[in-house]
Amino acid sequence: MTRLRWSVPTILALAASLLAVPPATARDDGPIKDPIPDDPAPAGMGLVLQEVAQLPKSEPTPPELVTDPRLKRHNRINYVGEIPDGSGRLFVPDLNGKLYFLDGKTKEQKVYLDVGATFAPDFFSAQGLGQGFGFTAFHPEFKKNGKFYTVHVEAGEALKTKTPDLTPQPRTAYHGVVDEWTATDPSSDTFQGTRRELLRVGFSGRIHGIQQIDFSPNARPGDADYGKLYMAVGDGGNGNVGDNGGDPQNLGVPQGKILRIDPAGNDSANGKYGIPADNPYAGQAGKVGEIYAHGMRDPHRFSWDTKGSKRMFLAHIGEHAIESIHQISPGSNLGWSEREGAFRFDKADRCFLYPLPADDIKNGYEYPLAAYDHDPPVGHSCTSDSGHAISGGYVYRGGHLPALRGKYLFTDIVDGRLLYTEERDMRRDPTGQKRAQIYQLAAYDTAGNPVTMRQLAGDNRVDLRFGMDAKGEPYLLAKANGKIWKIVGTRTFADCKTGPVRVSHATRAGDWTPVTPSKWRFENGQVVLAEAGAERPGPRRPFEYAVLQKGPAVGSSRIDAKVRLDTPVEVSNRDVIIVFGYKSDTEFYYAHLSSDNTIYPHNGIFVVNNADRLRIDGQWNGNRQAPKGAPPAIKDAAWHDVQVEHCAGTGEIAVYVDGGRKPIMTAVDTTFGSGRVGFGSFDNVGRLRDLTVTGTPAQ
Template sequence: MSVSRWWSAAAIATLFGTSTLPLFAGENELTESEKRGGWKLLFDGKTTDGWRNYKKDNISEGWKVQDGTLVRADKGAGDIVTKDEYGSFELSIEYKITEAGNSGIMFHVSEDGGAPWHSGPEIQVQDNVKGHDPQKAGWLYQLYEPKPGFMEKTQPDATRPAGEWNQMQIRITPAGSEINMNGVRYVTFTKGNKDWDDRVAKSKFAKMEKFGKNTKGHLCLQDHNDVVAYRNIKIRELPDNGIAKDPVDGKLPLVSEKAFPNLKWAGWEPETESGQIRPFRTIFLMHSGDGTNRLFAGEQWGQVFAFKNDQAATDSHVFLDLRKKVQYADNMNEEGLLGMAFHPKFKTNGEFFIYYSTKDAEHTTVVSRFKVSKDDPNKADPASEEELIRFPQPFWNHKGGTIAFGPDGMLYIALGDGGAGNDPFGNGQNLSKQLGKILRIDVDHKDAGKAYAIPKDNPFVGNKDAAPEIYAYGFRNPWRIAFDSKTGTLWCSDVGQNLWEEIDLVEKGGNYGWNFREGLHPFGAKTPPADAKLLDPIWEYDHQVGKSITGGNVYRGSRIKELAGKYVYADYVTGKVWALDYDEEKKAVKGNYSIPSNGLPIMSFGEDEQGDMYFMGVAPDGHGIYRFKAE
């Protein structure tokens, strides 16, 4: 407990005059995704409706609404509680504390004790720099505190300084609970299990009969005699299993079916010589754009297969075999053969490009040019490989991997931040590094010392502190990117860290925020510079809906009219599939629709020459390509 202080009007003015943090989701408003996902506002930015003092019918004058925030402003304000009670829920709340200030957020509070904290566990709110309480902000008071993470030697402190906004995301359910501070996972726990009971028994709450026993109760904001402001207070009630409502407007009358059900992969066997199961991992599927109506399927272990785009097809052949060069292992499954792009003039020049993890250097990826065999147009010439660029990376994950030609004829390369978690080297925002970026290069010309040229209109050409290949930055792990074949817009699905998955429309020179933020939400202790212009995602969904986005493309085929003009995407972990209807001109989401699926992990999407869409997954029997059809 901190020393009591009474704050003057000047202190309140200071509290509201020092923040440079951007408004990540609009003050006291729900995003389109939140509206569809069951979130509700607990504070409208104008009134104290929905709140009252503990054991009172009304709220005291010590709590005031100022500049769209709910402020504990004057002495005698008292603890306040929600008028409603909540059992299983998720709470998102932003706070701004004064220097050395202290407050708290409690849950499952009942009014049959002497004080709210006699029944409701408290999540600490304080200034971690000059605060006097050893229990830091974001800790579950005397019960759970964060432990050092990967590459960390001390406890994480993801709070931003006094006078700046911080965001907490809190989930409480019987299935499991968690506290996240500015997007960083602090603690996970299960209320009422043995570990919980053991910790309570060792705390100052041990003799409080009601402490932590309620399974439903009020939320409480603590008056600790210090000025503190709250805003963007949002809640979503959850079922006890913690699975949230899908943020959708409806369901499309479609089902999935296996595509090319009789197709066999030349030379592939479902078991290794030692008897181990070796599923077929279709990592990409594409056409060559040369009018031959062929499809090319990449298998993550290092082979590209070609076959006729015919649902009755039975035979395939190996177009390119790079298994001796490609590094892949199941325990590092974000490496391997990851991307392929055919040159826009492939029909005449026979060139295509491959992105893969190489065996000749640990955790390193390369982009190489290949050519079709002079003797056989159905086979590539492995000896024609010309390495264009390589990317040493610190870890095995977050490789990105899509390479694609834009309507401008340039090759775009999507790269993750280098891996691990939380972007430990800050690559996403470091313009001198190529990781965490989308690059743009000219493969038809060569600059001195390079196997490619830098387009003169790239946004950071001439900036001595930036890699000139960079087209856009601030990405965690773009999986995947795709150009709309009609409009030329570049779509990117970026995999999130702990809480949010996002979809971006990529602009030249754009900064998409990682690791200052995850989706629309603050991440970590670093505040973006005052002049930072972070571009918002057009859509996001949270980790109670899915946990790892797989980007597809805007459907421009004619076979499935329900998908026309919609961006189709999925979640790898849950197997859910959606279609996002977005109005680029109005910059507004018109609708997000679920597509019934088989629930299998979806690794990637593909497209044939007619614009029809496919999605792929890991298949022990080799039949891992699917397509949609009318219900």
Template sequence: MTSTFQILLKASLIFGLMTGAGMAQVTNDPFKTPIEAEKDIITIGFKEFATLPDFEEEAALAMDMELEPGGDRYFVNDLHGLLYTVSQSGDVTKYIDLNEEKWAVDLRWTVLERGFTGLALHPDFNKSGAPGYGKIYMLLDSSNKRPTPDFTPEGGNDAHDTLLLEWTAKDASAPMYDGEAPRELMRMEQPFGNHNGGQIAFNPLATAGTAEYGTLYISNGDGGSGGDPMDMSQNMSSIFGKMLRIDPLGTNSKNGQYGIPADNPFVNEGDDVLKEIYATGTRSPNRIAWDKKDGQMYVADIGQNTVEEISKINSGANLGWKPWEGSFRYVSRDGVEAADTSTAPDMIFPVAEYDQKDPLFQRSVASSGIAVYRDGDVTQLNDLIIFAELASGEIFYVSADDQPNGGQDAIRRILLKTDGGNKTFLEVIQAKNEAQGRDEAMRADIRLAHTTDGKLFLLNKRDGVIRLVTE
């Protein structure tokens, strides 16, 4: 059975393709005017807050950092399979090692896209007696493909499985995890090795007693390879290429291991539409964030070979991949063509987007990290949407209130103040590498962590250092 949503979507896409045909030539460099490299630069300070231990003589691969709800420790996950706590004074303690045989996780990691990718602590983590007490959620990749997956693609290479796990500490305040083996909530068979799960998060603005409180968002890639070869992002019966929203403490999912919130946008659609879906049309949604001013949710979604995008996400939204790459009609890995976005009124197009061929970047380009900074101690960042480019370590901003409507004209740079002048984040890492006696990093692999206490941290995969942003 075909849902009403799918019929309208198909009609919209067909109309857009017909009216957009022949409007422009294919290009892999759609923004001919580069990002302003010297105009309206914001400079910020930083201090080295903590250093994560090496893993087998290699730098830690820091992915995310969260302040524990109701506590004062930060939790940081390393793609290698380590979860650490970090005190307010920067002391690091190992909390869980997923590589220990007793957990039977069979973690599969690579430096770039596989491993312990997602971390979230239940908002009731420190509320004794609450159902969410002591609960930690992890998204990770496993080489164990023996169990039957809950979700399978329509083809691919069966590269590995992505798991959503729930861990329950007996004592939430204990310095190390003291609970039993994790409970598996969800298992997805991955068709390819890339574009796996991204960030998982509870909405930090949700208040107890509301429908939003305790619902977990899961940013899920399109399954990988390139160009979404199985057209899964627009397939409403596929879990790939979606933003998901679940109740991890519920039981009304098909496998009975988690709940589907009653206010999810597609709960009343037919059996061929997954009820877990909150938004569709993502490619590789790397990071998500909320604006405390109005509750708006944003995503940094990695593009194919041409356009990176920063977009809003609302319930039932369609971000357009792969008919669209950013605000351009996707043609192939060779490029995109300009099109009239008004031909697709049901799509959500970017707030800001940028060209992978911009002179500021290296060969590999991907949007990574996003934060909406309000009422913070770093005054020059207030009321800005801050985002970053993964490899080059370039950090950017646009106004959160006077937002652009796509394109890169409004994008400006943020540089870091050092004794040697203003530097990019990659240059800061390279200087640290020299001091560490390591080989100089050729890419930054930056992550932004905007914690609920208002602090902004810079994480990376190249020197193990967590840096706190200052004035």
């Protein structure tokens, strides 16, 4: 073995080398103005929706106390599910008080139980978005034992005459109550039987009470989890400040937790239910044994994947920034109100989140598997509702919609976006840095016309939620108009017939009409824009392009080509465009393919209609601290495959790059139903080859 000789020169040289190491980059612990820069991406797919029912109009109780316009909806239906008795009947709770049963075939509706009337005059649904009759859960053996469970809110005299079973919040103003009902005849469409109260929780605030209650569909008779009732209990709306600050992290109180109980047991403090021995804190002094997981603000909806890993997922509504999906295991801690999503929450700052501390991993918080942020518009008050909230759905494992299998389906309650992420991509990351990509789905009516949930609900505030039947087939329901839709199919976005016209081998000068012929070359099978264009009078539009004259104008069309940007990569705003639907120099569509996606005119789909170009794709987000659109389409000097699909009948437009299975940009616009194809740029240079246009002849 060679022995190292530590001479004075050696020591001095080593010291010098150590001193020469540059210092570590200082951490930026300041406020984060754009927590999640990535937006949901286009899925390239849509759901086909069939309206199956509209529930009756209802009013909050007592009506004279309603001051929040968000409660004044057609009704406040909150979920749709199937009764587990093989009858095919669906159940729908309305927060305003009634439980409806719908016939499995006709969807004819009947009031099965009036929860509001049963608990009047203490029943309360007039203030708070989740107050009233919140949820129903049927025992897995309902067909035999007739048992089901409800959660509702009480105020009034109940606050004086009834006592919460677990530690209430100071200045309790509302009680969340879980009841067990036993139907004499489980097959009846009208309830008759008995009830008993299981559990009562006291809240100081009018929001974030007891949300969902449910049984795991994965548990089988004999399993430890069989017949155990899970309850999502919010923080009461004040879990981060005041007297209740820290409740979600306090294992001595039930607020801000998921609880798990055994309705058939009797070892709880009130003797009305059991505390499962395998709960993580069962039997521990000073801790609520009913707690299964904690650290939650508004645990809105939870579900279990019925195949694969069979994991439990929770959709968690954030404060002012983060909507998130988490995996829930015994003892999981989501971090609220120390954390919102994978960010540090500062109770003194009502506007911004902060980076995680360097040693955060020691806390063991359960950070989101997937998440998106609010991006409120410029000038929006950071202490007011920004109009976003997640409503969790479930991982689709049904048999009728193969394109959805393995996808966790969910919605944004307020704006009605239909979203999903792949279950296989939802993986835990203790650092909170890695999240599954979220995709946004389109929607169609049964005739194949693209629609939005805002259009179907007739309101900009949709109040949209997922539900499902016993086979895992999905439904959607909206409070805005009280309607229920069944998802009866899926469609590929911009999937329409293009043909019989086919144009290719179009690289001769005679095949094209350029704006400025001297700037173009047609050589070696390529169409080359060799000199940058210059702005021209008239509407703001691409400066230089050439229109394909070979073949006829087309309606629905598909454009396939290879393109290259010849402007040096050091130039950030380099671009080329694909023109389609061309009518005239001031009437056409174009897809802008750029290396830069940080300004409005770049990297999007646009229409020029005798006015300045207008962006029509759904990717531009100008509400961010650093606005941006779809990911840059082309960032290098290589050739890239580009595909543009345009369905004239529906107005759908999709742009794909390099054979991607999902489009990088989509739009729906019916301004131009037909026209010619073209290629060009604003003020850059580039080239095209291997062009093929297939389409229907223009009418």
